[in-house]
Every structure is written in C-alpha cells, then in structure tokens.
Amino acid sequence: MTTVTxxxxxxxxxxxxxxxxxxxxNRFPVYLGVGLIALLWTIPSLGLLISSFRDPxxxxxxxxxxxxxxxxxxxxxxxxxYQEVMEGGFANAFVNSLAVTIPAVVIPITVAAFAAYAFAxxxxxxxxxxxxxxxxxxxxxxxMALIPILRIYTNVGVAGxxxxxxxxxxxxxxxxxxxxxxxxxGTLPSSLIESAKIDGADHFxxxxxxxIPLSIPVLASFAIFQFLWVWNDFxxxxxxxxxxxxxxxxxxxxxxxxxxxxGTLSLLPAAAFVTMILPLVVFFALQRFFVRGLTAGSVKx
Amino acid sequence: MTTPPIGREEVTAAPTVPVEEGAKxxxxxxxxxxxxxALVVPAVLVLFFFAFEFLQRRDTNKLVQIGTALVVGVLGxxxxxxxxxxxxxxxxxRTGAGVRPFAFAGPAMVLLGFYLVYPAVNTFIxxxxxxxxxxxxxxxxxxxxxxxxxxxxxxxxxxxxxxxVPAAAVGIGLYFATLADRLPRRSEATAKSLxxxxxxxxxxxxxxxxxxxxxxxxxxxxxxxxxxNAIVTGFGGEAxxxxxxxxxxxxxxxxxxxxxxxxxxxxxxxxxxxxxxEEIVEASRIDGANEWQVFRRIVIPSxxxxxxxxxxxxxxxxxxxxxxxxxxxxxxxxxxxxxxQMVAEFFTFNNDGIGAALAVVLFxxxxxxxxxxxxxxxxxxxxx
Numbered sequence: 001m002t003t004v005t006x007x008x009x010x011x012x013x014x015x016x017x018x019x020x021x022x023x024x025x026n027r028f029p030v031y032l033g034v035g036l037i038a039l040l041w042t043i044p045s046l047g048l049l050i051s052s053f054r055d056p057x058x059x060x061x062x063x064x065x066x067x068x069x070x071x072x073x074x075x076x077x078x079x080x081x082y083q084e085v086m087e088g089g090f091a092n093a094f095v096n097s098l099a100v101t102i103p104a105v106v107i108p109i110t111v112a113a114f115a116a117y118a119f120a121x122x123x124x125x126x127x128x129x130x131x132x133x134x135x136x137x138x139x140x141x142x143x144m145a146l147i148p149i150l151r152i153y154t155n156v157g158v159a160g161x162x163x164x165x166x167x168x169x170x171x172x173x174x175x176x177x178x179x180x181x182x183x184x185x186g187t188l189p190s191s192l193i194e195s196a197k198i199d200g201a202d203h204f205x206x207x208x209x210x211x212i213p214l215s216i217p218v219l220a221s222f223a224i225f226q227f228l229w230v231w232n233d234f235x236x237x238x239x240x241x242x243x244x245x246x247x248x249x250x251x252x253x254x255x256x257x258x259x260x261x262x263g264t265l266s267l268l269p270a271a272a273f274v275t276m277i278l279p280l281v282v283f284f285a286l287q288r289f290f291v292r293g294l295t296a297g298s299v300k301x
Numbered sequence: 302m303t304t305p306p307i308g309r310e311e312v313t314a315a316p317t318v319p320v321e322e323g324a325k326x327x328x329x330x331x332x333x334x335x336x337x338x339a340l341v342v343p344a345v346l347v348l349f350f351f352a353f354e355f356l357q358r359r360d361t362n363k364l365v366q367i368g369t370a371l372v373v374g375v376l377g378x379x380x381x382x383x384x385x386x387x388x389x390x391x392x393x394x395r396t397g398a399g400v401r402p403f404a405f406a407g408p409a410m411v412l413l414g415f416y417l418v419y420p421a422v423n424t425f426i427x428x429x430x431x432x433x434x435x436x437x438x439x440x441x442x443x444x445x446x447x448x449x450x451x452x453x454x455x456x457x458x459x460x461x462x463x464x465x466v467p468a469a470a471v472g473i474g475l476y477f478a479t480l481a482d483r484l485p486r487r488s489e490a491t492a493k494s495l496x497x498x499x500x501x502x503x504x505x506x507x508x509x510x511x512x513x514x515x516x517x518x519x520x521x522x523x524x525x526x527x528x529x530n531a532i533v534t535g536f537g538g539e540a541x542x543x544x545x546x547x548x549x550x551x552x553x554x555x556x557x558x559x560x561x562x563x564x565x566x567x568x569x570x571x572x573x574x575x576x577x578x579e580e581i582v583e584a585s586r587i588d589g590a591n592e593w594q595v596f597r598r599i600v601i602p603s604x605x606x607x608x609x610x611x612x613x614x615x616x617x618x619x620x621x622x623x624x625x626x627x628x629x630x631x632x633x634x635x636x637x638x639x640x641x642q643m644v645a646e647f648f649t650f651n652n653d654g655i656g657a658a659l660a661v662v663l664f665x666x667x668x669x670x671x672x673x674x675x676x677x678x679x680x681x682x683x684x685x
Contacts, residue, residue: 103374115409124402143660145420163350171416232503272509279501
C-alpha cells in the first residue's frame with residue numbers, strides 16, 4: 001500500500017530525515033494521542049462495515065459492538081444484505097453512477113486540455129484576459145447555476161437525461177481544469193514545442209503526441225478530483241436527474257433509502273458500502289494522485 | 302513555501318509564443334470563422350447527445366445504452382476536436398492559423414458561458430424578481446431573508462458551521478500531524494491513512510455512517526443501536542434524541558463534516574510541518590526551547606500561510622454544505638443552513654426568487670475569502 005506520507009510534498013521526502021533517537025523514550029504519549037484520534041476516526045466506518053455483514057434481524061435488535069462475543073459464530077455473518085441491496089436498485093444505480101461519472105470526467109478533461117493548450121502555446125487576441133476571466137469563474141458557487149440551468153433543461157425537455165448532467169458537470173468542472181492544465185502546460189520547455197514545430201508537426205500533433213503525454217500527472221490529479229466530485233455528488237444529481245428510477249445515481253438512491261426509516265434500517269450499512277466501494281478502491285490504489293487531486297481542488301470556490 | 306503541491310500556481314506570465322501568421326488578422330471574415338469554429342464542437346456535441354438520448358428511449362437494454370453513452374461521451378468528443386482541426390486545416394494557411402486557437406479554446410468558452418456566466422447573471426436578476434419570475438420586486442427577497450425567522454435561522458446556522466467546522470478540522474488536523482510526525486515512518490503513514498480515509502466518502506454516505514452513531518429509540522422500542530445512546534444508557538443515563546436537541550443538534554451535524562475534512566487538513570499541514578527546516582528546530586532545542594515553545598514559536602509561524610489556505614478551503618466547503626443537513630434532518634428542528642434552504646426553496650417550494658437570493662447570499666459571502674486567498678497565493682509566488 002502506498003501511503004499518504006509519500007504523497008505529500010516533494011520537499012517532504014527530502015527533509016523527513018529520521019528523528020534523532022533520543023526522543024524515543026517519550027513516544028508512548030505520542031502513540032496514545034495518535035492512536036486515540038485514529039480510533040475515533042475509524043469507529044464510525046468500522047461499525048458500519050461490521051453491521052453490513054450481520055443478520056438483518058440482528059442489525060435491528062442490537063448494536064454492532066455486540067458481535068465481539070460471537071465473532072467465530074458463522075451464523076452471525078451473512079452477505080444477504082448486499083444481495084438484497086443490489087437487487088433492490090443499487091446495481092442499477094451503480095451502473096447509472098458509472099454512466100454519469102465516466103463522461104462527466106472525460107469530457108471536461110478533453111475540452112479543458114484543448115483550451116489549456118491554446119492558452120499556453122497559441123497566440124490569439126485577448127488570450128491572457130480571457131484566461132484570467134476563466135480563473136475568476138472559480139469563485140462562482142454551483143448554487144448560482146442551478147435555477148437558470150434547470151429552467152432551460154425543463155423547457156427543452158432534457159432534465160433527467162444523461163447528456164444533460166454530463167455537460168453540466170463538464171461546465172462546472174472546467175474553470176478548475178483549465179486553470180490547472182494551463183499552468184502545468186505553460187511550464188513545459190518551449191524549446192521542445194519549437195523543435196517539434198521545426199520538424200513540421202502541426203498544433204494537433206504537438207498536442208496529442210507531446211503535450212498530453214507530458215501532462216499525465218496533472219491530468220491524473222484532475223481526473224481523480226473530478227471523479228470523486230461527480231461520484232460523490234448529490235446536489236447536481238438530485239436537481240438534474242432526480243429520483244427518476246431509470247437514471248438515479250448511487251447517492252440519490254442511498255438518500256432515498258435513508259429517508260425510509262426503520263423498515264429499511266438493516267439495508268443501510270450494506271447500501272452505504274456499495275456507494276463507497278469504488279472511491280475506496282481508488283483511494284487505496286492511487287493514494288498519491290488522490291491526495292494531489294484533492295489538494296488541487298483547494299482553489300475551487 | 303508550503304502550499305498544496307498543485308494549486309499554488311498563480312496566473313504566471315504566458316510563455317512567449319512566436320506570433321503566427323494570421324493571428325493578427327482582425328478582418329470581419331476572420332472573426333466570423335473564429336466564432337463559428339468555437340461553436341461547432343459544442344453544437345455538434347449537443348446534437349449528437351440528444352439524438353442519442355432520443356434513440357435510446359426506445360431501446361430497453363440498459364447496458365447497451367450505457368455502453369453507447371460512454372462511447373459517444375468519451376470518444377465522440379475527441380473525434381469532434383479532430384474533425385474540427387481537419388476543417389481548419391482545409392482553410393487557407395493564413396486564415397487557418399488565426400482560426401485554430403478558437404477551435405481549441407472556443408468550445409470551453411461556450412460551455413463556460415452557458416453553464417456558469419449566463420446562469421450567474423440570470424440568478425442575480427432572478428433574485429430581484431418574485432417567486433414566479435414575472436415581476437421585479439426590488440430588494441424584497443433580500444429583505445425577507447434578513448428578517449424572516451426561517452431564513453435567519455438558516456443564516457445563523459451557516460455562520461455557526463463556518464466558524465466551528467474549519468477551526469475544529471484544522472485544530473485536530475494540526476494536533477494529529479504534529480504528533481504523527483514523531484512516529485516511525487510506517488506507523489505514521491498508517492495512522493494518517495486512517496484519518497484521511499473519510500475523504501473518499503460522499504457526504505450522503507457519511508451521513509448514513511453517522512445515523513448509526515446518533516440513532517435514537519424511545520423507551521420501550523428496543524435496544525439502543527446507536528453507539529452514542531448505548532454508551533449513555535450503559536452508564537445509566539437516559540437515551541437522547543441527539544438530532545432533536547435544539548441548537549446542540551447543529552453541533553452534532555457539524556461533527557460529521559469535521560470527521561470528513563480533518564484528514565484533508567492533516568495531510569496538507571503535515572507536509573508543511575515536514576518542510577520546516579530541521580536545523581532551525583534543532584538549533585532552538587539546543588538553545589533550551591521545550592517542545593511547546595518549538596511548536597508555538599518555530600513551527601506555527603513557518604506554516605501559517607498553509608494554515609490560512611487549509612482553513613479557507615474548508616471554510617468554503619462548509620459554507621456550501623447541503624447534503625449532510627438534507628439527509629440527516631432535512632433542515633427540521635432548527636438545523637437548516639443556507640445552501641440546503643436554497644434548494645428547498647426553489648426545488649421543493651418553487652420559490653425561485655427567494656432561492657436565487659439565497660444563492661446570491663452564498664456567492665457574495667465567498668468572494669472576499671477567495672480574494673484574500675488569491676492575494677496570498679500571489680504574495681507567496683512573489684517571494685518564492
């Protein structure tokens with residue numbers, strides 16, 4: 001498992017020399033403090049994970065901590081909740097979430113990459129002014145866009161369609177994407193671009209063969225940021241897709257289930273984990289880019 | 302210095318690009334071609350999408366639909382840009398060179414115009430109109446927001462969130478990062494991962510996680526399965542309906558966001574702490590400073606700019622919080638916040654005027670924070 005520490009900062013790796021050994025004797029309180037907070041932070045999700053594998057009746061009858069008396073009793077454990085949840089609409093919602101998320105990540109990246117290239121390496125009237133304006137759009141909260149866009153969508157009958165939400169997510173994600181990509185592409189050595197031009201490459205070739213491959217780190221960071229954003233998004237999905245079953249995504253499905261009260265209580269833990277599984281996999285597999293992607297978003301308004 | 306790895310770049314001077322033939326062509330025809338080239342990709346994209354959308358309504362196989370959607374949504378965009386580039390290449394070389402930047406950057410501008418610029422302006426206008434949107438009412442919407450209890454409660458709560466959540470997340474994150482810095486590398490990494498993990502979880506998911514903490518059952522309705530009430534009753538106390546205790550329930554909701562955001566604060570602050578030069582820290586220790594003095598006088602001043610960045614980032618997230626309140630209480634029991642009230646107004650009650658005015662309130666409050674942040678970024682860039 002790659003770890004958070006390595007990700008943090010280029011300078012961190014250089015300066016994190018092992019602390020002098022004379023501090024070893026005082027480590028116990030440090031372990032205690034760190035352990036206590038880490039435990040507090042883990043208990044909520046751990047409890048939910050345990051619950052999700054318990055018998056439905058047991059979930060309703062007692063707290064998850066009571067299982068510690070019967071850990072080795074195989075009758076106490078079941079995947080029935082997961083089966084029920086998947087059949088009850090979450091498999092469908094999972095597919096919908098994928099169908100929303102993949103284009104909603106790829107479209108803004110593509111559109112932003114072309115724009116960022118133009119801002120970095122092409123000459124045109126008003127170039128810097130327009131770029132500054134794009135960066136300025138970072139301050140606009142999503143909430144400012146909801147009412148007018150929903151009105152238009154409803155009028156032309158595209159509320160509740162996949163392309164409608166792809167383009168909305170693309171539009172909302174563009175300022176950050178252009179900002180990050182342009183700043184990264186701008187730091188590529190101009191001698192490289194120039195020599196490619198001298199060799200007869202046109203802009204499209206330079207872009208696809210040279211600039212895009214060199215920009216993979218920043219593309220990956222943004223892709224992960226946007227993936228998490230869209231996958232975990234509830235507001236945009238609620239407003240533009242709603243509860244309509246054929247298009248509802250995981251977060252909407254989960255909030256619906258959570259609102260149904262005691263009757264569906266035993267399904268909630270498993271359902272919650274179905275919605276979390278993909279981000280968690282990405283988290284463990286790509287922690288390095290994951291942290292970078294999140295920090296990249298810190299300029300977003 | 303020590304801001305997040307990416308994101309610290311400011312608008313740097315554009316790299317010098319040799320002026321291409323045609324770039325300075327300002328003839329009428331050139332501009333027509335430029336605007337056209339910017340519009341083609343988005344227009345075809347939209348047509349493409351909705352033609353597909355129309356076709357698939359008759360189709361029944363879900364996976365086939367999704368598969369086509371992905372191909373269209375993912376490959377289609379690339380093909381469009383490629384096609385546009387070919388078209389521009391077919392123009393006379395001089396004109397083409399002047400048009401190409403617009404074929405590249407134009408589609409993004411069109412999308413931004415439609416999804417951000419137009420709606421933002423429109424929302425401003427709507428905020429001065431009545432709820433049906435057919436008459437101007439001046440500042441009446443804002444007057445209502447700042448006088449009626451419903452909205453004042455939402456504003457009070459939002460301000461409370463904005464004050465407490467960033468403070469708690471940064472405080473705990475900083476404390477944890479400082480302690481973890483003293484651990485062996487491996488333990489440090491594991492501990493940090495545990496704290497950071499909630500960042501992967503959606504706000505809705507986190508709310509479900511925490512319903513199992515706050516769950517309450519009245520006497521006689523079975524055992525307490527919420528861990529908090531289990532502890533309280535275990536010590537002989539009486540079970541509490543946490544989310545219905547006036548004022549305190551807001552605090553309990555805030556805990557959820559603190560749980561989600563602390564990892565973010567911790568990771569960034571940790572890398573800042575590690576970038577504090579070891580020699581300075583060692584030198585002050587040799588001079589007799591104790592650990593608290595080192596922390597207070599050396600570490601804190603060195604990472605102060607990072608603290609500001611982290612604080613404001615979390616502040617902005619907190620200010621716009623919606624999902625947690627919507628899922629946990631729906632804004633009942635005096636727990637509403639501005640962003641959630643805004644959605645309730647326009648989405649549930651069709652009060653577009655008030656909804657737009659609330660959105661404007663959200664926006665106006667964020668602007669100064671971001672301006673300060675950007676200024677700091679610039680100052681940092683200048684001293685780097």
